[in-house]
Amino acid sequence: xxxxxxxxxxxxxxxxxxxxxxxxxxxxxxxxxxxxxxxxxxxxxxxxxxxxxxxxxxxxxxxxxxxxxxxxxxxxxxxxxxxxxxxxxxxxxxxxxxxxxxxxxxxxxxxxxxxxxxxxxxxxxxxxxxxxxxxxxxxxxxxxxxxxxxxxxxxxxxxxxxxxxxxxxxxxxxxxxxxxxxxxxxxxxxxxxxxxxxxxxxxxxxxxxxxxxxxxxxxxxxxxxxxxx
Amino acid sequence: xxxxxxxxxxxxxxxxxxxxxxxxxxxxxxxxxxxxxxxxxxxxxxxxxxxxxxxxxxxxxxxxxxxxxxxxxxxxxxxxxxxxxxxxxxxxxxxxxxxxxxxxxxxxxxxxxxxxxxxxxxxxxxxxxxxxxxxxxxxxxxxxxxxxxxxxxxxxxxxxxxxxxxxxxxxxxxxxxxxxxxxxxxxxxxxxxxxxxxxxxxxxxxxxxxxxxxxxxxxxxxxxxxxxxxxxxxxxxxxxxxxxxxxxxxxxxxxxxxxxxxxxxxxxxxxxxxxxxxxxxxxxxxxxxxxxxxxxxxxxxxxxxxxxxxxxxxxxxxxxxxxxxxxxxxxxxxxxxxxxxxxxxxxxxxxxxxxxxxxxxxxxxxxxxxxxxxxxxxxxxxxxxxxxxxxxxxxxxxxxxxxx
Numbered sequence: 258x259x260x261x262x263x264x265x266x267x268x269x270x271x272x273x274x275x276x277x278x279x280x281x282x283x284x285x286x287x288x289x290x291x292x293x294x295x296x297x298x299x300x301x302x303x304x305x306x307x308x309x310x311x312x313x314x315x316x317x318x319x320x321x322x323x324x325x326x327x328x329x330x331x332x333x334x335x336x337x338x339x340x341x342x343x344x345x346x347x348x349x350x351x352x353x354x355x356x357x358x359x360x361x362x363x364x365x366x367x368x369x370x371x372x373x374x375x376x377x378x379x380x381x382x383x384x385x386x387x388x389x390x391x392x393x394x395x396x397x398x399x400x401x402x403x404x405x406x407x408x409x410x411x412x413x414x415x416x417x418x419x420x421x422x423x424x425x426x427x428x429x430x431x432x433x434x435x436x437x438x439x440x441x442x443x444x445x446x447x448x449x450x451x452x453x454x455x456x457x458x459x460x461x462x463x464x465x466x467x468x469x470x471x472x473x474x475x476x477x478x479x480x481x482x483x484x485x486x
Numbered sequence: 487x488x489x490x491x492x493x494x495x496x497x498x499x500x501x502x503x504x505x506x507x508x509x510x511x512x513x514x515x516x517x518x519x520x521x522x523x524x525x526x527x528x529x530x531x532x533x534x535x536x537x538x539x540x541x542x543x544x545x546x547x548x549x550x551x552x553x554x555x556x557x558x559x560x561x562x563x564x565x566x567x568x569x570x571x572x573x574x575x576x577x578x579x580x581x582x583x584x585x586x587x588x589x590x591x592x593x594x595x596x597x598x599x600x601x602x603x604x605x606x607x608x609x610x611x612x613x614x615x616x617x618x619x620x621x622x623x624x625x626x627x628x629x630x631x632x633x634x635x636x637x638x639x640x641x642x643x644x645x646x647x648x649x650x651x652x653x654x655x656x657x658x659x660x661x662x663x664x665x666x667x668x669x670x671x672x673x674x675x676x677x678x679x680x681x682x683x684x685x686x687x688x689x690x691x692x693x694x695x696x697x698x699x700x701x702x703x704x705x706x707x708x709x710x711x712x713x714x715x716x717x718x719x720x721x722x723x724x725x726x727x728x729x730x731x732x733x734x735x736x737x738x739x740x741x742x743x744x745x746x747x748x749x750x751x752x753x754x755x756x757x758x759x760x761x762x763x764x765x766x767x768x769x770x771x772x773x774x775x776x777x778x779x780x781x782x783x784x785x786x787x788x789x790x791x792x793x794x795x796x797x798x799x800x801x802x803x804x805x806x807x808x809x810x811x812x813x814x815x816x817x818x819x820x821x822x823x824x825x826x827x828x829x830x831x832x833x834x835x836x837x838x839x840x841x842x843x844x845x846x847x848x849x850x851x852x853x854x855x856x857x858x859x860x861x862x863x864x865x866x867x868x869x870x871x872x873x874x875x876x877x878x879x880x881x882x883x884x885x886x887x888x889x890x
Contacts, residue, residue, distance in 0.1 A: 315786055316884040336790065343788020350887075354783040358495035363487050368787050370487055379487075415787070 261327075262422060262455055263289040263312055268321035270307050270478075281307040282478045285321070289457060291422070294449045296469035297459040303475040305459035306427050312457065313346055313425045314338040326422065343371055347416030349426035349458075353408040355400040361411045362387065362396040368419050386418045387411075390444060406437035410444065417448055424448075426458035430465050442468045489793060493800035500773070504805065507769045511809025511863060512816065514758045519817030519859050522751055523849035524829060529747050530850050532843050533733075535674040536740055538613040540601075540682070541733045542704035543713055546720065549729045551701070552736070557585045557656050560699035562727050567703055570723045574716055576708045580607040583690040584701040587653030589633075589683060591641040598637070598683045600653055602690020611706040614671050614684065621645045621669035628689055631665035634679030635672045643667060651683065653694060661693040674844045676836075755858065759866045766870030770802055774874040781878050782886025791879040798875035799868050806867025814859055824849050 270282040282304045289295060289312075297305045310316040311323060314330055323330045325341065333341065342348075355364045365383040374382075387393045392410045400408055409429060416424045426445065430438030442458075442465050449456050460466055474482035497504050537543060546567055551559040561567055564581065571579045583602030588595055605624035609615045614632065615623040624630050631649065643649060647667050655661035665685055673679055691698065707713055713732055720730045734741045774781075784794060828846035835845035 310884050313786070315887070316882075339785065339788055339790050341788075342786060343790075346788070348783075348786045350783065350786075354780070356492070356780065356784075358492065358499060359487070366487055370489070371787070371789055371793065376487075 261288050262291045262293075262325070263457075264324040265308075265312065266322045266324075268308070268311060268323065269319045270304070270311065270316070271319045280478055282311070282318070285475075285478070285480050287473060287480060287483075289423075289455060291455055292449070292453050293471060294446060294456050294469060295458075295471040295473065296466050297457065297473050297475060298461060298466055299459075299475035300461060302477075304478040305461075305475055307478075308475065309425050309427050309457065309459055312423075313348060314341055343368060344419070345422045347419065347421040347424040347454075349409070349412050349416050349424060349429045351428040351431045353400070353405065353412050353432075355408055355411060355415075357400050360397050360399055361392065361403065361407075361414075364400070364411055365414045365418050368415065372419065382418055383414070386414045390414050404437075405432050406434075406441065409433060409437075409441055413441070413444060413448070417452065417454055420452070421454065423455045423457060426456065428459055428461075430460065430462060435464065438462065438465060489797055490800050490804075493797050494804055496773070496777075496797070497801050497804050500776075503769060503772070507765055507805055508809045508812070510765050511762060511806060511867070512813035514762050515810050515813025515859055515863055516817040516820070518755060518758055518863075519814060519851070519855070520820060520824075520849070521754060522855045522858070523821050523825075523851045524847055525747060525751065526852060526855065527847050527849040528843050529744055531674070531847065532743070533740060535613075535843065536737065537706075537733050538611075539617075539673045539675060539678055540612060540614075540704075541736055542611050543707050543710065543733055544705040544717060544720075545731050545736055546703040546705070546724070547701065547729050547731075549727055552729060552731065555584065555701075557654060557694055557696075557701070560656070560696060560701055561703065564698070564700050564703075567724065567728070570720055571703060571705065573723075574719065576712065577705050577716065578607070578610040579703050579705040580604055580611050581687065581700040582608075582702045582704055583687055583694065583696060583699075585653045585690075585694060587651055589641065589649050589651045591643045591647065591649050593642040594640060596637060596640055597681070598651070599681050600651060600690065601682065601684050602687040603684055604687050608684075611704055614673065617671040617673045618669045619672045621667070623669055624684060624686055625668075626686075628686060629663065629665050630668045630686060632669040632671060632684040633667060634682055635670040636676060636679040637681065637683070638667065638670050640680065645670065651685070651693070655693070655695040656699075657695045659695070661695060663689055663693045665689070755862055759862065762863065763866050763870040766802060766805070766867050767873060769805075770798065770871040770874035771877070773801070774798060774878045777878075778881060778886050778889040781881055782883050782889065785881070785883040786887060795875045795879040798878050799871050802867045802871030802875075803864060806864035809867075810860055810863045813863075814856075817859070818851075821849055821851055825851070 265285060265287050268282050268285040271278050271280050297308055299305050311318050356367060362383050365387060366379045369379040387396060390410050392407060395403060395407055395411060430441055433441060445456050446468055448454055466472055470486050472484040473480060548559045548561055581604055585600050587598055587600045589598050619635055624632055638644060645667055648664055650662060650664050652660055652662040707716060717730050717732055781794060825848060828848045830846055832845045
């Protein structure tokens with residue numbers, strides 16, 4: 258049985274939209290084991306991004322509890338949550354979100370710089386991961402000189418270079434063509450298998466969801482189905 | 487790669503905006519450097535003129551003379567004072583007889599400050615001999631007089647003319663003598679020129695029934711930093727019968743003017759600083775608001791709030807340091823030739839003379855001024871960025887990421 262990495266209990270998230278309360282999540286309970294390659298599926302507005310933001314400690318639930326490696330996230334300070342994201346989480350965003358003034362190599366190095374890893378070690382690890390992902394030739398290019406697919410691969414490299422426990426990817430292929438999207442998901446799958454990094458990604462693309470070994474289906478903020486392959 | 491590298495590159499994301507703020511910082515620094523140098527030059531010149539025209543660096547009198555400068559209050563033992571002064575290295579000194587009196591010409595009379603001097607020794611400590619506009623300075627010949635040109639004009643006299651000087655002698659009678667004008671001087675103080683007359687010390691002593699006695703020893707040192715130590719040594723050696731005062735104690739207004747200058751420069755810096763700080767706040771706020779989404783991503787990656795704050799402050803520090811360095815370099819390049827040629831302010835010469843300052847001002851840049859210019863503006867830059875940096879640091883990750 259896989260070790261539980263993340264456990265979510267009765268999660269509720271309400272937010273105000275122009276003064277109107279909106280329920281983004283309602284009584285969501287789930288657990289994610291170590292080494293999983295899981296997807297959160299659902300139409301737009303179903304709460305996929307909200308769920309990922311809560312698991313990733315980017316936001317706080319209105320009600321409910323989130324445990325990460327057995328620790329209750331609500332008991333942690335802002336500084337501790339920031340440290341958690343730096344040391345144990347990786348993020349891949351729909352819009353790539355690379356730092357525009359840094360080269361690909363520097364983008365991959367960035368989190369290691371925050372960790373205080375020395376220059377030479379940072380460059381070695383960043384170069385190695387970029388070679389593994391087949392993007393070593395992009396090392397000295399700025400993001401605005403790269404295609405969407407290239408940028409997203411660099412984003413994946415950035416997310417995994419610190420050996421996080423979990424990588425959260427919110428619609429990572431939404432801005433990519435189908436061939437590139439397919440390639441990216443295969444890449445993430447390979448990293449999951451080779452490095453045992455847990456991946457949780459959201460998508461509404463059926464082709465992408467086919468790669469997931471477990472699919473959690475959200476509808477109107479509620480977990481309505483779970484598919485295990 | 488360091489955080490400072492990221493900050494540096496962020497500065498140049500919007501080149502035009504950064505150039506505008508850089509230029510404004512440069513202009514501010516140039517203005518403060520030149521203003522400081524010119525104002526300090528005026529102050530230094532004023533001090534130097536006052537000291538060199540008459541006051542000197544240090545004066546020795548009988549105790550109580552300063553409060554009651556009567557002719558009877560002469561130096562108790564001039565020889566012992568001379569012996570004490572001879573033992574001090576790096577000074578020049580001169581004995582003087584001082585009194586207030588009246589001089590008269592054929593057409594007019596005026597109240598004056600009569601100064602009896604040893605011409606050769608007096609030349610070494612004051613600049614009056616170098617300020618002659620006509621004639622020559624006192625020599626060994628008796629009954630010569632050197633007066634201010636303004637005083638001569640008032641009396642309607644010129645070179646070679648005779649004037650009568652009268653003053654109360656030490657024994658109470660009215661002493662008088664006739665003098666021939668051999669030189670006319672014009673110093674930087676119009677008030678001094680209208681009221682001062684120099685005669686040979688022997689004539690003054692004779693006229694005032696002083697038997698070799700003097701009122702004062704005036705002293706100049708080549709190293710002003712030694713002045714307090716010189717004062718202390720002389721006080722200890724001469725004892726309580728004497729008073730030994732520095733120029734600051736003799737004319738406290740001089741030091742008050744210097745203080746006032748320092749405070750006015752502080753106000754000037756504050757005005758420049760306030761003007762700059764608003765520009766920097768505006769620039770940094772715009773820069774932060776444009777990058778809210780990016781800051782959210784940085785926080786998601788795990789960047790601590792403190793590092794984010796530091797990054798924004800570093801951006802402002804880069805601008806402040808570069809702007810200051812360039813502004814100071816330009817200011818210094820402008821200062822160098824001015825320090826040699828001076829700034830010609832002849833159109834304001836009358837007003838400047840009333841302050842004891844010449845028409846040509848030589849700017850003076852001190853290490854203190856350099857330090858102020860190099861440190862204050864970068865500090866102000868960082869201060870101006872503090873609010874925007876705190877705004878950035880306090881963003882919540884999810885709302886920042888959602889920001890379009």
